[in-house]
Amino acid sequence: MIRRFLSSLFVLWVLGFLWFAVALPQPAGKQKTDAIVVPTGSGGRIPRGLALLRAGEAPKMLVTGVYSDVKPREFEVEYGVSPELMECCVTLGFAALDTRGNARETAAWIAEQKVRSLRLVTSDWHMRRAALELQGALPQETVILRDAVPSKPSLSMLFLEYHKFLAAWLVQALPG
Template sequence: MTEARQTDAVIVPTGGAGRIPHGLEIVRSDEAQLMLVTGVDREVRPAEFAAEFEASMELMECCVTLGFEAVDTRGNATEAAQWVKDKQVRSLRLVTSDWHMRRAAGELRDVLPTNIRVIEDAVHTEPSLFTLFLEFNKFLASWISRAWPG
């Protein structure tokens, strides 16, 4: 672990395999103390989450926040920005799928204060051509709406 990889927190948007286990690995290895999982289904309970991802309830209580407000990538960013403010986070690691990183990071940086350090930590995937096509179009729409708001 290098000092540059140490952050206050990890932000993990739901939606792709490997994201949550990687985020938990970061917290368990003390590279970050807190973790927000944003976009969690409202039906999920902390004990169920802990069981599914083999996380102790002790880890859940001290370090993991389940965010239930977001339903899309922009919502993940908004939910994360509020959590970052509430927890007084100064540095974070964004964990998401490699194909999703550019859009997720752009949305997040758009709503965070500029003094928050963001490290992009993509989970390697093998997306289908359809997934890449869909993500490219979502990225373009996101970029346009951020470049020319209103």
């Protein structure tokens, strides 16, 4: 009985990992939202968010999880952002240290900004966990458009992220 249960659990784990690794989330199409949210991390996220902002897909953008020593002027130079665009439309969030912190920082920002829909821009391998954490932190009626930045993650990166995703899912699924 226990052997059968453990075997079934193992098969589910393997099938889940295959789904996680093979069916990575994709970029979103053209759809306007109230804001763009970009957690810092692997390459391509911030440039993608800024391109969407410049294209008018949303009027403002939060970059969450920015290292505390980064100055807005340094960000402007690094990413070719004009001071005018920074002033009107880009918020740098310094409070988050991890994905769960990104979700909390985003929830506080969207409440302050009165955002009802947002475009989450993050790596394809990170999207599922980032969206899960965000859904847990935001009001239920907030619409999250997932916009994955394609990457070429290693098998070990996918393996680690799959387990982080499972842990986050279990934390949210358990009562209390």
